[in-house]
Amino acid sequence: MTRGATLTEAVITRLIQVSGFSAILFVLLIFAFLLREGSPALVEIPLPSLLGLRWYPIEDHFGILPLLGGSLVVTLGATLVGVPLGITTALYIAEVSPRWLREILKPMVEVLAGLPSVMLGFLGIIVLAPAVRRLLDLPTGLSAFTGALLLGGIAIPTIVSVAEDALDAVPRTYREAAMALGATRWQTIWRVTLPAARSGVLTAVMLGIARVIGETMTVMMVTGNAPVMPTGMGSLFRPARTMTATIAAEMGEVAKGSVHYHALFLIGVTLFLISLVVNLIAAAVVFRGRTRAERVLA
């Protein structure tokens, strides 16, 4: 081989290496820029105000607890909707449905994953919110509940695809052993397959929740955007305001470098850290499950 070719090869290899490591760089870069713009808020806003119960930037109230509470209520509601539906759908697709039906169902769930969140928000305003208002006899349909219903739907594709992969990865022999012992398919699913796939299913749930916490446009459009501290289950049926919606709704109107601007970036830092923790836990569950499975098989 000529020296020119060796040199080209070395350059390409180096470029590929650099790209490989770029993901680490980007995560650090994102965190650095959020901190750079967000940390001044910690100095500018006194701690009692920051931990106060009012978010009202015009009068210098920057309490982020109502926003945290709003995110919590909506996420909890969405989890109650999305997790049972997501897992049962994954079970049906992976374990019960005939092959031809599976080939139809899977792409349909993928379509849901591809629907822009702004479109679901639009339908939420036009169709779902009025229906919720009529059915539950609420003063307004733009409530945490409406948001939770839609966000549950948004979590479903993530939960289904990750949980289905986990169920698929359970070795065939497990199922055959259970059936050979006289278990029905139904018993096999609940007592053998699902327990064997539980770490993957748990990951699916965590990733679904992470998706919900970060969702922005849908919640901003349908939850009514009232930064009120939630108190009990009744809050689910009143307007709420999440952290994501606050950033999206207010960032366009603040002056760069103002206290309000820094406060919004500080919310961004909080969101970044929350999603980081949830995703890392989800990943850790997978890694732990994998090493345990490798031990068993070895």
Add this chain to the structure above:
Amino acid sequence: MAAPALSRRRYAVQRAGFAGLLAATLVTVVPIVLIVALILWQGAPAISPEFLTQPPRQGMREGGILPAILGTLWLTLGTGILAVPFGVAAAIYLAEYAPESRWTRTIRVAIISLAGIPSVVYGLFGLGLFVLFLRFGTSILAGSFTLAIMTLPVIISTAEEALRSVPHSFRVVSISLGGTQWQTISRVVLPEALPGILTGVILGLERAAGETAPILFTAAAFFLPRLPTSPLDATMALPYHLFVISTQVPGMPLRLQYGTAAVLLVFVLGMNVLATLVRSRARARRQW
């Protein structure tokens, strides 16, 4: 044979259970069909040549959505140009070069973290880095960079999977014929993995095309009837336009809202179908 009564009951339970699972699946799937059908049905009457080729008029209450359609095309194109080479290179590194080491695990953790960052946080980051620090301003360029970094984890993970699915023996043969590692990758592995990579790229771009939050403060303009002339111009975009006309403009005709939603839906569904076609054609042709 065990007691038949017990056996019958067990199968009755199974039938009921399967019916329950099917019911839950229908609760998940039927709304998806309804959503797509409703938007296409209600949106179709609004779609005319004028709607697709004219800028908005009368405070967006009349006219078309051409600037938003073109804006979304530009942003998607920009995202692709920036994210694809980088993402595929990163995937090649992970699939072909990376040793099993602490660093490689760190890269994987970083990719997982990137995939989990909320889209609006990408928007903040893009505002901080591209719009303000690098002085791109609110522009197609800043929006494309922001969307590209957001799309990277999708492209990396699907491309890596596609590369890994190419049988090891292909590489062994190429190396044994005197090919270098890069020759093996570029002439043997990449062509075989191409359909899989393409599928991932299209799905990643589909997501980028539908996103609103990352472009809110980096690229999107509320109302801009003239078309952007350079990458440093702000632009209208379909998802953001749908947000604007369904929440910010009072008295907006419902017809135009559905029409905009339908155009956006056709755009993302079209990419979805394209990805499915690429995947199934490649699967049918595959000989290993």
